[in-house]
Amino acid sequence: MPLCQHFSVDCPSRKLFEQIADKWSMMVLTVLEHGPVRFNAIKRHLEGVTQKSLTQCLRKLERNGLVERQVIPASPVAVEYGLTPLGQSLLPPFKALYLWTIDNMAQVDAARTDFDLRQEEARVSA
Amino acid sequence: MPLCQHFSVDCPSRKLFEQIADKWSMMVLTVLEHGPVRFNAIKRHLEGVTQKSLTQCLRKLERNGLVERQVIPASPVAVEYGLTPLGQSLLPPFKALYLWTIDNMAQVDAARTDFDLRQEEARVSA
């Protein structure tokens, strides 16, 4: 199947891409792979995320039906986030992407170094 | 292979995710699938992108070695962007993700409507 060649603002796959392709969503879904995890536990997995950003991210994932929020009435209250079947179904494509990053990390790093070097050369000669 | 379970800021796959998982990169790479495309042609494919954002995006892709920039000396000058072999290698995982969006669009939409409805109910009863 060919990919979409014109990404209008109404292109449905574009809209969906925008929902899942942000800074934290992929990582959150990955953390939940093996079962429900509590809020602060997720937070500990994602170095650098603020509680606010994580809350927003989880709300969005919940709204899109990828993640399920379950409140466990206790004192203090516990909240667990788990993948829905829909969220589970997103893991295989994510893993494909993950494997790509592993396989090609070195090449990307090399390209980066090379690019920065050429930039520096251009800057000096100017 | 299990996915990374702790995404430190130094996690290499995290760093790579951040480079490719932004608003325009996926779409740009997709547009270049069948061969080099000129700047304004890419722009026409991506409704809503400004020239500034597109330039930034292309620079990043170039720096990461996914895209190649070729200046064709003419008057006025022409610039073509094409996929490198590395960029090509990213298309299959992207397609997997694309197929997922096609397959699950309806479910996501339904989940969204449902979520918004429940939110509205909660708001009213409060």
Add this chain to the structure above:
DNA sequence: CGGCATCCTATTAGATACTG
């Protein structure tokens, strides 16, 4: 045509304090 520089605004993210 394909940019870059500038300015300005809008959106996002971070820090902090507070609550059930």
Add this chain to the structure above:
DNA sequence: CAGTATCTAATAGGATGCCG
């Protein structure tokens, strides 16, 4: 513990004009 609310800082994005 798992948030919400508020304020501020940083960053991204848009508009415009100029240049090779």
